[in-house]
Amino acid sequence: xxxxxxxxxxxxxxxxxxxxxxxxxxxxxxxxxxxxxxxxxxxxxxxxxxxxxxxxxxxxxxxxxxxxxxxxxxxxxxxxxxxxxxxxxxxxxxxxxxxxxxxxxxxxxxxxxxxxxxxxxxxxxxxxxxxxxxxxxxxxxxxxxxxxxxxxxxxxxxxxxxxxxxxxxxxxxxxxxxxxxxxxxxxxxxxxxxxxxxxxxxxxxxxxxxxxxxxxxxxxxxxxxxxxxxxxxxxxxxxxxxxxxxxxxxxxxxxxxxxxxxxxxxxxxxxxxxxxxxxxxxxxxxxxxxxxxxxxxxxxxxx
Amino acid sequence: xxxxxxxxxxxxxxxxxxxxxxxxxxxxxxxxxxxxxxxxxxxxxxxxxxxxxxxxxxxxxxxxxxxxxxxxxxxxxxxxxxxxxxxxxxxxxxxxxxxxxxxxxxxxxxxxxxxxxxxxxxxxxxxxxxxxxxxxxxxxxxxxxxxxxxxxxxxxxxxxxxxxxxxxxxxxxxxxxxxxxxxxxxxxxxxxxxxxxxxxxxxxxxxxxxxxxxxxxxxxxxxxxxxxxxxxxxxxxxxxxxxxxxxxxxxxxxxxxxxxxxxxxxxxxxxxxxxxxxxxxxxxxxxxxxxxxxxxxxxxxxx
Numbered sequence: 313x314x315x316x317x318x319x320x321x322x323x324x325x326x327x328x329x330x331x332x333x334x335x336x337x338x339x340x341x342x343x344x345x346x347x348x349x350x351x352x353x354x355x356x357x358x359x360x361x362x363x364x365x366x367x368x369x370x371x372x373x374x375x376x377x378x379x380x381x382x383x384x385x386x387x388x389x390x391x392x393x394x395x396x397x398x399x400x401x402x403x404x405x406x407x408x409x410x411x412x413x414x415x416x417x418x419x420x421x422x423x424x425x426x427x428x429x430x431x432x433x434x435x436x437x438x439x440x441x442x443x444x445x446x447x448x449x450x451x452x453x454x455x456x457x458x459x460x461x462x463x464x465x466x467x468x469x470x471x472x473x474x475x476x477x478x479x480x481x482x483x484x485x486x487x488x489x490x491x492x493x494x495x496x497x498x499x500x501x502x503x504x505x506x507x508x509x510x511x512x513x514x515x516x517x518x519x520x521x522x523x524x525x526x527x528x529x530x531x532x533x534x535x536x537x538x539x540x541x542x543x544x545x546x547x548x549x550x551x552x553x554x555x556x557x558x559x560x561x562x563x564x565x566x567x568x569x570x571x572x573x574x575x576x577x578x579x580x581x582x583x584x585x586x587x588x589x590x591x592x593x594x595x596x597x598x599x600x601x602x603x604x605x606x607x608x609x610x611x612x613x614x615x
Numbered sequence: 616x617x618x619x620x621x622x623x624x625x626x627x628x629x630x631x632x633x634x635x636x637x638x639x640x641x642x643x644x645x646x647x648x649x650x651x652x653x654x655x656x657x658x659x660x661x662x663x664x665x666x667x668x669x670x671x672x673x674x675x676x677x678x679x680x681x682x683x684x685x686x687x688x689x690x691x692x693x694x695x696x697x698x699x700x701x702x703x704x705x706x707x708x709x710x711x712x713x714x715x716x717x718x719x720x721x722x723x724x725x726x727x728x729x730x731x732x733x734x735x736x737x738x739x740x741x742x743x744x745x746x747x748x749x750x751x752x753x754x755x756x757x758x759x760x761x762x763x764x765x766x767x768x769x770x771x772x773x774x775x776x777x778x779x780x781x782x783x784x785x786x787x788x789x790x791x792x793x794x795x796x797x798x799x800x801x802x803x804x805x806x807x808x809x810x811x812x813x814x815x816x817x818x819x820x821x822x823x824x825x826x827x828x829x830x831x832x833x834x835x836x837x838x839x840x841x842x843x844x845x846x847x848x849x850x851x852x853x854x855x856x857x858x859x860x861x862x863x864x865x866x867x868x869x870x871x872x873x874x875x876x877x878x879x880x881x882x883x884x885x886x887x888x889x890x891x892x893x894x895x896x897x898x899x900x901x902x903x904x905x906x907x908x909x910x911x912x913x914x915x916x917x918x
Contacts, residue, residue, distance in 0.1 A: 380888065389888065390887070390888055437765070438764055438765040450854075452854060452855070454757055454762050454764075455760065455762075455763075457758065459757050459758075459854075459855055459856075460758075460856070461741055461757075461855055461856020461857065462740070462741040462742075462856055462857055462858040462892065462893075463856055463888075463889070463892055464856070465856050465888050465889065466854060466855050466856035467854065467856075468853040468854070468856075468886060468888075469853070469854065471853050471886045472850040472853050472854070473846060473849070473850060473884055476846065476884075483886055483887065484887060485884070485886070543776060543779065546776070547775040547776060548854060550771040550772070550774050550775050551753075551755060551762075551769060551770065551771070551772065551775070551851060551854060551855075552755070552762055552764055552769050552854075553762075553763070553764020553765055553766055553767070553768050553769035553770075553771075554764065554765055555765035581776055581779075581788070583771060583774045583786055583788070584693070584786065584787060585683065585692065585693055585766075585768050585771075586766070586768065589765065589766055590765075
């Protein structure tokens with residue numbers, strides 16, 4: 313059996329997975345991205361684990377999904393949500409450390425490919441994967457291929473400006489979608505509406521518990537989030553006319569409290585020619601597996 | 616020499632062109648779209664001209680660019696800016712009338728293909744064509760192909776909602792980009808700012824004459840148009856990361872009065888990772904030829 317390593321680098325955590333050639337996730341390991349002051353130390357630790365795993369698995373290559381990961385250059389370039397600044401030659405660092413070939417792409421692109429090859433988007437040629445978490449990302453699939461764009465940085469849905477002059481964004485501008493629809497953005501909306509801050513340790517799921525108990529502020533927070541994200545998804549649909557939009561990430565644990573308002577505002581704002589044609593779906597891969605499966609598929613098959 | 620017919624159907628006028636295999640436009644004819652009560656009468660007149668032209672040219676096929684033209688079905692489907700309602704099987708009607716094979720696509724898509732094959736986008740693989748006129752349209756090129764989407768209706772840039780609750784749009788919703796940046800939308804902005812209506816016969820170019828004479832209301836109109844369109848183009852760039860955005864259509868006759876504010880607000884709103892990478896350009900094909908060249912290329916080469 314052949315195996316592939318898939319690495320999903322998030323702002324908070326990194327997951328390393330070993331994937332078999334049938335898409336089975338056979339092992340996963342967690343690393344705390346935030347705790348590594350330099351990418352070299354990060355590659356050293358993750359690389360040592362990979363070298364150890366090669367004793368058990370015939371690993372063919374390493375695929376990485378990372379914020380601002382660039383398929384063309386193999387670098388992470390100026391990622392606002394990572395502790396490492398500037399341009400990081402990740403594929404070179406991993407190949408030097410492990411001797412394995414290594415491909416890099418945007419973490420949301422990797423999730424989209426994972427969904428297409430192993431999840432709910434199997435058989436679909438045109439869809440959009442929207443990842444909600446520390447930030448908001450997207451992978452846009454057109455005619456069965458990831459849209460990379462001229463410079464490799466397509467799919468930055470989180471950085472469309474939805475409210476000019478709105479909330480400050482980590483990218484240095486104001487009013488980006490991710491300032492409202494990331495986990496932190498949703499919490500901030502709750503703070504603005506209720507005047508109460510969630511405890512730092514509390515996950516976004518807590519808002520669903522509050523809503524479930526009839527908390528009007530929590531319900532209003534979901535309504536506001538759905539209003540902003542539903543409109544943004546209707547606007548994106550007018551550009552690439554997808555068959556479906558998949559939602560993925562921690563905030564989806566809030567279930568219908570989050571999804572229903574998104575769907576309602578999406579439907580309300582959708583151009584009539586698309587009415588009834590575009591499905592809003594949730595990822596059908598285990599939360600931590602879409603990205604590593606997608607990342608691994610970068611080296612499993614020619615891109 | 617082989618020849619191809621390209622037909623550009625606009626809300627106001629239709630252009631029929633005969634294109635040689637080198638992309639030369641050898642003859643063009645104008646028809647008043649608005650004056651045809653039914654698509655059958657329209658096809659009858661345009662088809663008769665095609666039949667007449669076949670005495671002089673060996674025409675291989677007919678390509679059509681039309682609002683809401685669908686490459687997959689060969690139909691115009693529910694176009695808000697045309698006199699004909701519902702779903703019109705244009706390719707079937709033309710083939711029945713002339714015996715020629717016929718392909719249909721969105722008029723803006725056709726313009727994009729024309730720009731790529733014969734204009735300023737030659738050699739580019741990722742760009743966006745934005746058409747300003749009776750409406751606002753777009754053709755999005757990714758990896759050298761037009762993005763058609765799941766249902767054939769991708770590229771409806773004019774119908775992204777830029778101001779929720781804003782101006783009434785022909786599509787039945789409010790605040791669409793085209794209500795602000797079409798020729799009529801720009802005129803409306805001038806009316807709102809100045810309290811004065813342009814004479815019905817006056818083209819949008821007149822605003823450039825006023826601006827040139829120092830008219831503050833005309834200058835403010837261009838600034839407002841640039842603010843809205845510049846932001847929209849920055850947002851679209853974050854999705855497909857193009858090498859260039861081409862602007863095309865009547866309002867471009869206003870030259871730098873229109874283009875400078877678009878560029879300024881585009882640059883101001885662009886995510887920093889794209890800074891300096893995306894050119895704002897004007898179409899390098901004669902105004903009426905981009906669309907007919909693009910339409911003709913639908914039958915010249917396999918799509």
